[in-house]
Amino acid sequence: MAFELLLLAFAALGQAVQPSAPHPIPAPLRELPWGQLQFLHTTDTHGWLGGHLQEPSFSSDWGDYVSFAKHMRDRADADGTDLLLVDTGDRIEGNGLYDGSKPKGKYIFDIFKGQDIDLLCSGNHELYKVNSSDNEFYETVPNFRGKYLASNLDIYNPKNGKLEPLAQRFKKFTTKNQKIRILSFGFLFDFTGNANNTVVHTVASTIKEDWFKEAIRDRDVDLILVFGHVAIRSPEYDLLFKTIRSEQWDTPIAFLGGHTHIRDYKKYDSKSAAMESGRYMETIGFMSVSGLSTSQESVVDAQNAAKGITFGRRYIDNNLFSLYNHSSTNSSTFPTELGLNVSSMISSARKELKLDHTLGCAPHDFYVNRAPFPAPDSIFSWLQQRVLPDYISASTRVANESKKAIVITNTGGIRFDIFKGPFTRDTEFLVSPFTSGLRYIADVKYESAKRVLELLNNNGPVLEEVARQHGLASWALAPPEQVSDRPEVIAEKDSFSDNLRIPHASDQIPLHPNRNKDNPALIPGYTTHDDLGTDGDDTVHSEISFYRVPNCIQADIGFSEQQETPQTVDLVYNAFIEPWVILALKFLGEGYGKGDTGDYMRESLTEVISAWVGENWGCGEEG
Numbered sequence: 001m002a003f004e005l006l007l008l009a010f011a012a013l014g015q016a017v018q019p020s021a022p023h024p025i026p027a028p029l030r031e032l033p034w035g036q037l038q039f040l041h042t043t044d045t046h047g048w049l050g051g052h053l054q055e056p057s058f059s060s061d062w063g064d065y066v067s068f069a070k071h072m073r074d075r076a077d078a079d080g081t082d083l084l085l086v087d088t089g090d091r092i093e094g095n096g097l098y099d100g101s102k103p104k105g106k107y108i109f110d111i112f113k114g115q116d117i118d119l120l121c122s123g124n125h126e127l128y129k130v131n132s133s134d135n136e137f138y139e140t141v142p143n144f145r146g147k148y149l150a151s152n153l154d155i156y157n158p159k160n161g162k163l164e165p166l167a168q169r170f171k172k173f174t175t176k177n178q179k180i181r182i183l184s185f186g187f188l189f190d191f192t193g194n195a196n197n198t199v200v201h202t203v204a205s206t207i208k209e210d211w212f213k214e215a216i217r218d219r220d221v222d223l224i225l226v227f228g229h230v231a232i233r234s235p236e237y238d239l240l241f242k243t244i245r246s247e248q249w250d251t252p253i254a255f256l257g258g259h260t261h262i263r264d265y266k267k268y269d270s271k272s273a274a275m276e277s278g279r280y281m282e283t284i285g286f287m288s289v290s291g292l293s294t295s296q297e298s299v300v301d302a303q304n305a306a307k308g309i310t311f312g313r314r315y316i317d318n319n320l321f322s323l324y325n326h327s328s329t330n331s332s333t334f335p336t337e338l339g340l341n342v343s344s345m346i347s348s349a350r351k352e353l354k355l356d357h358t359l360g361c362a363p364h365d366f367y368v369n370r371a372p373f374p375a376p377d378s379i380f381s382w383l384q385q386r387v388l389p390d391y392i393s394a395s396t397r398v399a400n401e402s403k404k405a406i407v408i409t410n411t412g413g414i415r416f417d418i419f420k421g422p423f424t425r426d427t428e429f430l431v432s433p434f435t436s437g438l439r440y441i442a443d444v445k446y447e448s449a450k451r452v453l454e455l456l457n458n459n460g461p462v463l464e465e466v467a468r469q470h471g472l473a474s475w476a477l478a479p480p481e482q483v484s485d486r487p488e489v490i491a492e493k494d495s496f497s498d499n500l501r502i503p504h505a506s507d508q509i510p511l512h513p514n515r516n517k518d519n520p521a522l523i524p525g526y527t528t529h530d531d532l533g534t535d536g537d538d539t540v541h542s543e544i545s546f547y548r549v550p551n552c553i554q555a556d557i558g559f560s561e562q563q564e565t566p567q568t569v570d571l572v573y574n575a576f577i578e579p580w581v582i583l584a585l586k587f588l589g590e591g592y593g594k595g596d597t598g599d600y601m602r603e604s605l606t607e608v609i610s611a612w613v614g615e616n617w618g619c620g621e622e623g
């Protein structure tokens with residue numbers, strides 16, 4: 001009896017991080033620039049609440065974040081400052097913990113709600129499917145009642161069919177310790193790809209609504225906080241900044257953003273700044289603001305206000321080495337009971353979903369953006385030269401009917417690198433989370449079919465026309481990390497064929513435990529350049545190169561060098577890019593429509609990849 005109790009107590013004690021998480025590697029750290037008010041910011045977590053189990057730099061899980069936040073709140077309470085937690089959406093899709101269950105998301109909402117988040121909003125991923133936005137309505141909004149904001153988002157209430165705001169439009173509140181009066185809004189960018197049970201109002205129309213105009217006229221405000229699933233360098237945030245500034249010439253404004261998966265910080269004016277905090281639970285964003293007036297009148301406030309507004313920022317690598325350091329704890333003082341409970345909820349969900357089940361073992365790393373295309377370690381070269389040819393050449397059309405095929409797939413459909421070692425059921429969801437299958441148009445003139453790729457890869461009329469007709473932005477084709485409105489990147493957008501090193505976007509690269517040869521003291525990783533300089537990352541890293549890849553890649557199947565050029569080929573593509581393919585063909589004088597398309601094979605690209613891994617990548621010693 002006593003022994004059982006002891007065992008129970010021991011089990012309940014649990015452990016931080018997931019059981020198979022790698023140990024973080026010690027590295028030089030920069031301190032958090034603690035201020036009067038601080039934000040901890042997560043965005044675009046895409047279900048990675050278990051952390052990264054093959055990357056030591058990001059190996060902490062959501063439970064560890066729960067423990068960390070508790071220590072940070074305690075610190076704020078101890079020194080009379082304030083701390084707010086914000087999440088800016090895209091919490092779902094992209095990790096087995098979400099995608100692997102039936103129905104999807106069965107486990108994630110309870111795990112997520114273990115964190116005491118002060119403010120949150122929806123991303124675009126929450127809205128692609130009726131089921132997922134209904135999940136926001138039934139789960140996340142009630143779990144965070146009064147904290148979830150929806151400044152420009154409505155939903156058809158699934159209970160009565162009435163169109164209503166998904167959550168309250170804005171919120172005004174006073175912070176716990178400093179009594180700072182904050183007016184906050186929670187936005188989504190001008191997204192158009194949502195299912196028809198939600199309505200996204202553009203930012204331009206929202207700022208004309210009476211509730212908004214009235215809200216920003218409030219003078220009894222010390223800080224305006226605009227958080228959202230919006231890139232911090234975007235027309236939407238520019239417009240919000242200008243609109244608020246036109247009404248409040250002097251009030252400090254803090255922006256927190258997301259969507260483009262990068263670490264970034266932007267200065268709007270001397271009293272306004274914005275932060276974006278990466279992706280996939282790699283980064284916990286830390287932003288501080290000091291010099292704010294408060295509702296409490298005191299000598300200290302007057303002194304603060306006289307000093308002017310200062311902002312600070314840090315991109316925290318989400319691993320225990322960093323989290324212990326910033327919270328002045330160690331392995332015994334760090335974990336809280338609730339944090340351990342959340343970690344163990346994650347590990348039991350992972351176990352039930354069999355996410356550690358191994359399909360094969362990768363012989364080396366394959367990269368999305370850390371290798372140029374083509375290259376031996378490019379994930380796209382691997383798809384183009386191995387996976388697609390092996391699979392498509394066994395299709396009925398090719399194998400039995402001697403048809404040739406051109407297969408086009410967008411690079412944005414592949415979301416993550418493959419690391420040397422076990423390729424698990426989890427890896428499958430990380431690499432290729434989308435479930436769409438391969439479709440085709442039969443017997444397209446070869447001369448036309450072979451030109452489709454170039455039309456999808458240059459920023460020409462086809463992309464513009466699809467954007468106009470279908471509201472589908474071309475950013476959806478390539479990896480989201482490549483989207484940026486930074487001028488230097490726009491200047492390079494016309495040359496997708498070159499593998500350009502992007503000067504300022506070297507910031508979104510997954511780490512890997514190899515030591516850099518030139519500077520053995522540093523681990524390669526994020527080396528962010530932002531409006532405050534190059535000291536934003538909490539961990540001092542050596543730099544990793546980042547390469548722009550084309551929107552789409554192409555594999556030719558069934559061609560052999562001896563044969564003359566064919567008259568016709570099957571044009572095969574992943575279902576997601578169908579509108580672009582049809583318009584490209586139209587542009588080339590080929591009048592195909594939706595009715596001319598069909599399913600090429602039943603399997604999705606994800607299933608194709610997994611089957612290939614199972615057949616080709618053994619885990620024996622030879623691997």
Ligand SMILES: *[C@@H]1O[C@H](CO)[C@@H](O)[C@H](O)[C@H]1NC(C)=O
Pocket residue numbers: 103104131
């Ligand atoms: C959508 O939600 C319903 C109700 O929870 C569920 O039965 C169904 O399986 C879900 N569909 C998908 C594709 O997950």
Ligand SMILES: *[C@@H]1O[C@H](CO)[C@@H](O)[C@H](O)[C@H]1NC(C)=O
Pocket residue numbers: 156196197
């Ligand atoms: C959304 O589309 C479905 C299927 O096309 C239709 O049945 C439904 O009425 C639409 N809902 C709304 C709110 O327009």
Ligand SMILES: *[C@@H]1O[C@H](CO)[C@@H](O)[C@H](O)[C@H]1NC(C)=O
Pocket residue numbers: 027028029030324325326327328329
């Ligand atoms: C955190 O790391 C910094 C620099 O690496 C070090 O100077 C400091 O003492 C550490 N703090 C704690 C509490 O471990």
Ligand SMILES: *[C@@H]1O[C@H](CO)[C@@H](O)[C@H](O)[C@H]1NC(C)=O
Pocket residue numbers: 329330331332333
């Ligand atoms: C952690 O810190 C506490 C208090 O500072 C100390 O008593 C304990 O020995 C430390 N534990 C470890 C594992 O370093």
Ligand SMILES: *[C@@H]1O[C@H](CO)[C@@H](O)[C@H](O)[C@H]1NC(C)=O
Pocket residue numbers: 012337338341
């Ligand atoms: C953690 O889980 C245990 C066992 O389920 C439960 O008794 C306890 O109340 C939980 N603690 C917290 C802080 O949620």
Ligand SMILES: *[C@@H]1O[C@H](CO)[C@@H](O)[C@H](O)[C@H]1NC(C)=O
Pocket residue numbers: 396399400
């Ligand atoms: C294609 O060929 C394979 C073997 O040659 C055969 O098993 C299969 O039934 C054929 N499929 C069709 C649709 O003709």
